[in-house]
Amino acid sequence: MQQLKDYPLENPQILCGLPEGGEIMTTVNDNSTHLSTPRTASGISVRSLWKVFGKNEHRALEEPFRNMSRSEIQQKTGLVAALRDVSFDVNPGETFVVMGLSGSGKSTLVRCLINLIEATAGSIIVNGNDVTNFDSKQLRDFRRSEIAMVFQNFGLLPHKNVLDNAAYGLEIKGMDKEGRYHIAHEMLNKVGLNGWEHANQRELSGGMQQRVGLARALAMDPSILLMDEPFSGLDPLIRRQMRDELADLQAEIQKTVVFITHDLDEAISIGDRIAIMRDGEIIQVGSPKEIITEPVDEFVREFTQGISKTKVIDISECCSTPEVIFNATDDHDLVRSKMDDAMINYAVGLDSDNQYLGLVSRSTLEREASSSMIVSHLSDSNVTPVLPDTSLEHALSLITGHNLPIPVIDENDKFIGVVTHKSLLEVIAGNS
């Protein structure tokens, strides 16, 4: 029976994109990994993917077995159908999370994507090519240039220091010392490990070791990054910190990321979309909001019921038009009298193009009443505008501590509306 290679250390080639038994190349000057022109992200199209473990694995795909559940297939044939007819698309540049309980097939899926495990049937298309048909040379090129993996157990080489671990993939690729150290330094910097280049693995905490693993993967400048429960071995606090850092990093590098987790909280905080797996099948793919608010069945509903909807529902539902709007040339008295008429303690400034100028509270206006400045220069600095996809939960944290509403603007600073305490609490009350 085929064994999962949980310990890539036994197989360092795989860590760095070579097929098993691949030779370390001695060619120099392969400096094709250029930081200045990062590779563009690729999408992945998976169709009818099966992975069956056991002898005569194709039997599981025959009638009547192929339509049976995993446990029935196992009872009748002794075969383990780890992946059953799995189809999905990952868009270039998105963070696609695969989530499911232990044994649902997540690791098998991600290992098939990089061909560490040979699929039994189906196709995996990247850049127009089917990964399942690659010969060993194509596979080596694919792993050297397109795809990299970060493992749960970090997979660092104990006899190498941090810098050499981060540079290892490039070394295997044949890059000269100067080139690979330059890139490794830069990647270690990106993951917050500058100053640790000459440390050994045993001097590093788990979180730091995983940062090295991430730096090593990023050094290869892959267009696709696979991460199999990369933070599962870490303490909860570090784990949350790492996931926030990954989200920041991803906003910068915009790789296609396939991220495996069994933690729903982690899934909804980093995933653009989430695929939920059960017994080798994908049973729902959707945005965090869709997964939480429109579960396809009882299983997904139960799986997600511990998560507050306020994490995934955004503020666009509770945006309203402010009662007092001023423009750049309005003076104090006019704005104050408008506030008096409306019996309201704030006003929103907009220019003729609906561009957001600022929000002014009554107290600021009163304090500055003798100033000759026009009102639009008095914007209350503690009120920061947000985008409409801000979650209710985040909006609540912003609005606590002052009594002014939150202005909502689009990416071009065009004003959309305000979220008041009252409207926010009403929507939260209806969704918690």
Ligand SMILES: Nc1ncnc2c1ncn2[C@@H]1O[C@H](COP(=O)(O)OP(=O)(O)O)[C@@H](O)[C@H]1O
């Ligand atoms: N080499 C193998 N031989 C037999 N069964 C395996 C092998 N690898 C995984 N499996 C089985 O396939 C199923 C999916 O495993 P896995 O992909 O590791 O799940 P997950 O990563 O979601 O925990 C499990 O039932 C597991 O026991």
Ligand SMILES: [Mg+2]
């Ligand atoms: Mg797993």
